[in-house]
Amino acid sequence: xxxxxxxxxxxxxxxxxxxxxxxxxxxxxxxxxxxxxxxxxxxxxxxxxxxxxxxxxxxxxxxxxxxxxxxxxxxxxxxxxxxxxxxxxxxxxxxxxxxxxxxxxxxxxxxxxxxxxxxxxxxxxxxxxxxxxxxxxxxxxxxxxxxxxxxxxxxxxxxxxxxxxxxxxxxxxxxxxxxxxxxxxxxxxxxxxxxxxxxxxxxxxxxxxxxxxxxxxxxxxxxxxxxxxxxxxxxxxxxxxxxxxxxxxxxxxxxxxxxxxxxxxxxxxxxxxx
Amino acid sequence: xxxxxxxxxxxxxxxxxxxxxxxxxxxxxxxxxxxxxxxxxxxxxxxxxxxxxxxxxxxxxxxxxxxxxxxxxxxxxxxxxxxxxxxxxxxxxxxxxxxxxxxxxxxxxxxxxxxxxxxxxxxxxxxxxxxxxxxxxxxxxxxxxxxxxxxxxxxxxxxxxxxxxxxxxxxxxxxxxxxxxxxxxxxxxxxxxxxxxxxxxxxxxxxxxxxxxxxxxxxxxxxxxxxxxxxxxxxxxxxxxxxxxxxxxxxxxxxxxxxxxxxxxxxxxxxxxxxxxxxxxxxxxxxxxxxxxxxxxxxxxxxxxxxxxxxxxxxxxxxxxxxxxxxxxxxxxxxxxxxxxxxxxxxxxxxxxxxxxxxxxxxxxxxxxxxxxxxxxxxxxxxxxxxxxxxxxxxxxxxxxxxxxxxxxxxxxxxxxxxxxxxxxxxxxxx
Ligand SMILES: Cc1cc2nc3c(=O)[nH]c(=O)nc-3n(C[C@H](O)[C@H](O)[C@H](O)COP(=O)(O)OP(=O)(O)OC[C@H]3O[C@@H](n4cnc5c(N)ncnc54)[C@H](O)[C@@H]3O)c2cc1C
Numbered sequence: 001x002x003x004x005x006x007x008x009x010x011x012x013x014x015x016x017x018x019x020x021x022x023x024x025x026x027x028x029x030x031x032x033x034x035x036x037x038x039x040x041x042x043x044x045x046x047x048x049x050x051x052x053x054x055x056x057x058x059x060x061x062x063x064x065x066x067x068x069x070x071x072x073x074x075x076x077x078x079x080x081x082x083x084x085x086x087x088x089x090x091x092x093x094x095x096x097x098x099x100x101x102x103x104x105x106x107x108x109x110x111x112x113x114x115x116x117x118x119x120x121x122x123x124x125x126x127x128x129x130x131x132x133x134x135x136x137x138x139x140x141x142x143x144x145x146x147x148x149x150x151x152x153x154x155x156x157x158x159x160x161x162x163x164x165x166x167x168x169x170x171x172x173x174x175x176x177x178x179x180x181x182x183x184x185x186x187x188x189x190x191x192x193x194x195x196x197x198x199x200x201x202x203x204x205x206x207x208x209x210x211x212x213x214x215x216x217x218x219x220x221x222x223x224x225x226x227x228x229x230x231x232x233x234x235x236x237x238x239x240x241x242x243x244x245x246x247x248x249x250x251x252x253x254x255x256x257x258x259x260x261x262x263x264x265x266x267x268x269x270x271x272x273x274x
Numbered sequence: 275x276x277x278x279x280x281x282x283x284x285x286x287x288x289x290x291x292x293x294x295x296x297x298x299x300x301x302x303x304x305x306x307x308x309x310x311x312x313x314x315x316x317x318x319x320x321x322x323x324x325x326x327x328x329x330x331x332x333x334x335x336x337x338x339x340x341x342x343x344x345x346x347x348x349x350x351x352x353x354x355x356x357x358x359x360x361x362x363x364x365x366x367x368x369x370x371x372x373x374x375x376x377x378x379x380x381x382x383x384x385x386x387x388x389x390x391x392x393x394x395x396x397x398x399x400x401x402x403x404x405x406x407x408x409x410x411x412x413x414x415x416x417x418x419x420x421x422x423x424x425x426x427x428x429x430x431x432x433x434x435x436x437x438x439x440x441x442x443x444x445x446x447x448x449x450x451x452x453x454x455x456x457x458x459x460x461x462x463x464x465x466x467x468x469x470x471x472x473x474x475x476x477x478x479x480x481x482x483x484x485x486x487x488x489x490x491x492x493x494x495x496x497x498x499x500x501x502x503x504x505x506x507x508x509x510x511x512x513x514x515x516x517x518x519x520x521x522x523x524x525x526x527x528x529x530x531x532x533x534x535x536x537x538x539x540x541x542x543x544x545x546x547x548x549x550x551x552x553x554x555x556x557x558x559x560x561x562x563x564x565x566x567x568x569x570x571x572x573x574x575x576x577x578x579x580x581x582x583x584x585x586x587x588x589x590x591x592x593x594x595x596x597x598x599x600x601x602x603x604x605x606x607x608x609x610x611x612x613x614x615x616x617x618x619x620x621x622x623x624x625x626x627x628x629x630x631x632x633x634x635x636x637x638x639x640x641x642x643x644x645x646x647x648x649x650x651x652x653x654x655x656x657x658x659x660x661x662x663x664x665x666x667x668x669x670x671x672x673x674x675x676x677x678x679x680x681x682x683x684x685x686x687x688x689x690x691x692x693x694x695x696x697x698x699x700x701x702x703x704x705x
Pocket of ligand 1: 287435437459
């Protein structure tokens with residue numbers, strides 16, 4: 001079983017500041033980290049590998065510093081990593097990104113056929129969640145998003161069953177392999193990596209590919225040129241005003257809340273009749 | 275099969291990183307283990323980095339290291355409640371290559387320095403705590419970490435784990451600190467615009483200033499405070515020996531608040547925004563507190579070996595120098611294939627022959643004297659302030675009479691003999 005996990009280096013948005021004048025993310029204000037959802041994606045791939053045997057590869061597109069997230073993935077237990085890094089990729093939106101990554105995946109697959117691709121649900125710096133499905137579409141494999149559990153893998157028959165989160169509940173899905181999953185954080189807990197992985201990661205140097213290493217590529221579909229998305233505006237959501245903080249013991253809080261709700265005419269029909 | 279390295283270094287502060295850098299440069303197989311998220315993430319320093327010892331490792335480091343400002347002015351304050359007597363030196367030659375020293379923020383500096391060791395070939399593993407040294411037949415053979423499959427082996431383990439060296443204690447090299455052997459320091463990083471800093475400290479672009487503050491900064495207790503300029507922030511901190519703190523029932527953060535609102539200090543900070551609050555111990559026992567620094571398969575460097583000159587606030591430079599000396603000994607030991615205590619004791623000899631132990635020996639009584647006789651900071655600083663005030667107040671008294679009056683008031687308060695004794699004692703401690 002060969003699983004490829006797509007990972008992204010993102011600024012830690014828990015810390016990042018938005019420049020109030022230009023309304024853009026001030027990327028220097030926050031340390032770069034492995035996108036948290038992607039960390040769970042790697043962990044899940046490693047968990048599956050430990051059950052079925054095989055190889056976990058990670059793939060990232062980014063500047064040379066993005067090697068750090070590949071090393072982080074090796075710590076979690078990935079076997080090898082690929083970074084595609086080139087000026088030509090710069091400024092890519094989700095369309096151009098999924099194109100570039102799918103090209104790299106094709107190349108990886110030529111060497112060792114890929115049975116499954118896993119991505120995080122979305123990257124915390126863009127929140128679009130489009131790259132995973134975009135890759136699946138281009139590779140013509142089924143995308144299954146918001147996965148919270150890989151329930152069963154049936155290698156001989158070449159299929160798997162996963163549980164996905166829906167707004168109103170859960171869904172169990174059976175899909176053929178290869179397929180692409182995007183995962184939620186609930187799918188697993190990141191394990192404290194064993195020491196040999198840490199040493200391996202410290203030593204690891206990933207394969208770095210430029211555009212010309214990817215074989216036949218339509219350069220018009222890469223980077224800024226291949227990106228029709230225009231960011232109209234970025235802003236911090238306005239602080240909600242008003243409201244009332246209910247304090248006290250739980251019982252008191254509940255009573256007060258009920259009193260408030262009961263007084264709201266529009267909430268309960270029996271109040272309307274008055 | 276767990277891996278075996280030539281050297282495992284515990285702690286990526288200035289001591290450990292220097293050692294890793296030199297060992298790796300010389301082709302040794304080095305593992306550097308750091309418990310922080312990255313080197314420097316937990317480290318605390320007032321912020322003065324000395325050029326000399328750093329330059330011996332990386333020539334012209336100032337061209338690429340993340341430094342804040344070259345220090346061109348050093349001020350010393352003897353501060354009373356509403357006054358201060360100051361002296362200092364400002365020299366433009368310190369603003370040019372090769373510079374004298376720099377202010378730094380350790381979170382950035384340590385990370386950069388560790389990266390240099392990695393480029394030289396050392397392996398750096400972060401977010402990993404070494405929980406104990408592995409000992410076999412009286413010889414340290416490796417370390418145990420808090421990770422699964424956590425044991426790693428090496429010919430030599432270097433303890434660079436900082437002031438409260440738990441590993442040194444585990445090996446019996448260290449005893450628990452006595453409260454007068456260690457100072458507790460708290461410090462705050464305060465963001466302030468570059469322009470405001472330059473204006474308030476009378477500096478130009480890329481010029482820095484340090485102020486050491488004695489006296490009321492510690493409410494007369496044994497210790498000091500400091501105020502240093504970064505690019506667009508200030509480091510302000512204060513510390514006293516743990517014993518003084520206990521005796522005077524001081525709380526460190528209260529002391530820092532007191533300092534920040536002191537009328538002599540407050541104007542420098544006004545409008546600044548608190549960015550970070552840190553607390554850390556400083557080993558101040560000096561010469562007599564230096565533990566055993568070499569054993570079978572193990573050496574101790576930097577703060578872990580208590581190598582700090584409290585009087586001159588030098589620590590990071592001693593850490594670097596000791597790390598380098600340890601590395602040189604380890605390289606020799608590797609050539610000879612002998613990692614016994616007697617082989618590694620070469621490091622001890624180097625250390626005792628160097629400026630580090632000579633400086634520590636020179637001041638070996640200083641902290642103890644100042645601890646035992648608290649009058650220096652408590653009584654003499656205010657006295658000097660009163661004398662200066664009297665001397666510089668123009669009130670029609672002839673200067674000669676003023677001098678007499680000042681002398682009288684000094685000896686009158688304490689008695690001539692006691693004052694002379696105090697002066698002699700202090701002179702002896704630092705001569
Ligand atoms: C407030 C303050 C102001 C100071 N001002 C100055 C100054 O202006 N100039 C100056 O030269 N010196 C100054 N010093 C002293 C200076 O900071 C120290 O002497 C210096 O940092 C010592 O370096 P080190 O590498 O020995 O230890 P540290 O810098 O303390 O590094 C020890 C490292 O080991 C790691 N570690 C510890 N235990 C473990 C473990 N079990 N496993 C893995 N990793 C571990 C720590 O995370 C840390 O990174 C100051 C100190 C303080 C507290």
